[in-house]
Amino acid sequence: MKIEIKNIQKEFKTIGRRSVNVLRDINLEMKDGEFFVLLGPSGCGKSTLLNIIAGLENPTGGKLVFDNKVVASGNKNECISPKERNVAMVFQTYALYPHLSVYENIAFPLRIAKMDKAEIDKQVRKSAEILHITNHIDSKPSELSGGERQRVAIARAIVRKPRALLFDEPLSNLDAQLRTATRIELKKLQRELGITTVYVTHDQVEAMTLGDRVAVLKDGFVQQVDSAINLYEKPANKFVAGFIGFPNMNLFDVEVLREQEKLYIQFEKDRFYFDNSSVKAGVKYCMGIRPADIEVASDNENILKGKIDTMELLGKEVLLYVSSNNMEFSIFTHKKGFKENQEISFRFDQSKIHFFEK
Numbered sequence: 001m002k003i004e005i006k007n008i009q010k011e012f013k014t015i016g017r018r019s020v021n022v023l024r025d026i027n028l029e030m031k032d033g034e035f036f037v038l039l040g041p042s043g044c045g046k047s048t049l050l051n052i053i054a055g056l057e058n059p060t061g062g063k064l065v066f067d068n069k070v071v072a073s074g075n076k077n078e079c080i081s082p083k084e085r086n087v088a089m090v091f092q093t094y095a096l097y098p099h100l101s102v103y104e105n106i107a108f109p110l111r112i113a114k115m116d117k118a119e120i121d122k123q124v125r126k127s128a129e130i131l132h133i134t135n136h137i138d139s140k141p142s143e144l145s146g147g148e149r150q151r152v153a154i155a156r157a158i159v160r161k162p163r164a165l166l167f168d169e170p171l172s173n174l175d176a177q178l179r180t181a182t183r184i185e186l187k188k189l190q191r192e193l194g195i196t197t198v199y200v201t202h203d204q205v206e207a208m209t210l211g212d213r214v215a216v217l218k219d220g221f222v223q224q225v226d227s228a229i230n231l232y233e234k235p236a237n238k239f240v241a242g243f244i245g246f247p248n249m250n251l252f253d254v255e256v257l258r259e260q261e262k263l264y265i266q267f268e269k270d271r272f273y274f275d276n277s278s279v280k281a282g283v284k285y286c287m288g289i290r291p292a293d294i295e296v297a298s299d300n301e302n303i304l305k306g307k308i309d310t311m312e313l314l315g316k317e318v319l320l321y322v323s324s325n326n327m328e329f330s331i332f333t334h335k336k337g338f339k340e341n342q343e344i345s346f347r348f349d350q351s352k353i354h355f356f357e358k
C-alpha cells in the first residue's frame with residue numbers, strides 16, 4: 001500500500017497552557033512495500049505522526065491518503081477508524097495481554113475479526129513459526145524474555161496481513177546485542193512479507209540500517225528524506241549533518257575568503273586553502289567535516305596545528321579531540337601512537353567539506 005502524507009499538521013490544545021504545534025507541515029510518501037523510517041530527536045513528533053497514520057490521533061490539518069483514498073484529514077468526517085484502516089502497530093512496550101497465552105495473544109486480532117477456528121489456528125502457527133516462537137506458544141508473556149515478547153507482538157501484528165506495519169521504537173527495550181540481532185531479522189522479515197512499513201526511532205544506526213529511505217524530522221518539519229547513504233554524504237542542512245553519523249560531524253561557523261584565485265578559510269591562526277566551485281568568497285557558512293575526513297598530516301603544507309586534549313580508542317581506530325585555533329576538532333584515524341598533549345598537524349579532505357548557508 002502507498003501512504004501519502006500531505007501537509008499534515010497536528011496541534012495539541014492543552015488546558016491552561018499554550019497549544020503546541022507538533023507537526024507543522026509534513027509531506028511524505030511511502031511507496032508500496034517500502035521500509036520507511038521516521039527519525040528525529042525526542043519530542044519531535046514521530047509517535048504523533050505514526051499515531052495519525054494508525055488512526056489513534058486525528059490530524060488538525062492536511063490529508064492522509066492510503067492508495068489514493070483519503071483516510072484522515074483536518075475534517076473529522078473524513079477520518080476512517082483504525083480498524084477499517086487495517087494497519088498493525090507494534091509498540092516499544094509490546095502491549096501484550098498478560099493473562100493470555102502467546103497463542104491467544106497472536107490470535108486476538110483474528111478472533112476480533114471473527115475468523116473461523118481452523119483458519120485462526122493455521123495463521124497463528126504460521127506467524128509463530130516465522131518469528132521463531134513456536135516453542136513458547138503456550139507460555140504467558142511474563143514467562144518470556146524481552147526479545148521473545150517483542151517477537152510475540154510482531155507475530156500478532158503480521159498475523160492478520162495488514163496493509164501496513166507501523167513500529168514505534170520496537171527495539172529500544174532490548175539490550176544492545178539482541179537489538180542488533182532483532183534488527184537484522186526484522187529487515188529480512190519485512191523483505192519477505194513485502195508490507196509497507198513505517199518505523200519510528202531516534203536511533204540513527206537503526207534508521208540507517210533498516211530504512212530504504214529515512215525522513216529526518218525536527219521542529220514540526222521534515223528536514224530531509226533520503227537513503228541512508230545520501231543522508232550521510234549529502235546532508236541537506238546543518239541539523240541533519242550533525243544528527244547523522246558517528247562520531248558526530250565537526251561543525252563551525254567560518255567565512256570563506258579569496259586570495260587571487262584561491263579560496264581559503266581563515267581560522268584564528270591557521271589558514272586552510274581549498275577548491276570548491278559551489279561556494280563564494282566573502283560569504284559566511286557553517287562548515288562541516290566528518291572526523292574521518294580529517295587527516296593527521298606529516299608535512300607542513302596547508303595544515304592546521306593543534307594539540308591533543310583527550311582521545312578515545314574505538315576498536316582499531318582512535319578518536320582524537322584536538323584543540324586548535326581556539327576550537328575543538330574531533331579526528332578519527334587509524335594511525336597509532338598518539339599521546340595526550342601531543343602537538344599535531346592536520347588537514348581536511350577538501351572534497352568532503354560541507355558548506356551550509358547560514
Ligand SMILES: Nc1ncnc2c1ncn2[C@@H]1O[C@H](COP(=O)(O)OP(=O)(O)OP(=O)(O)O)[C@@H](O)[C@H]1O
Nearest residue numbers: 012014020022041042043044045046047048049202
Ligand atoms: N496528547 C498530547 N497532548 C499534548 N501534547 C502532546 C500530546 N501528545 C504528544 N504531545 C507533545 O507533542 C510532542 C511530540 O510528541 P511525540 O510523542 O510525538 O514525540 P516523539 O518524537 O515520539 O518523542 P520520543 O522520541 O521521546 O518518543 C511532545 O512535545 C509532546 O509533549
Ligand SMILES: [Mg+2]
Nearest residue numbers: 046047048168
Ligand atoms: Mg515517541
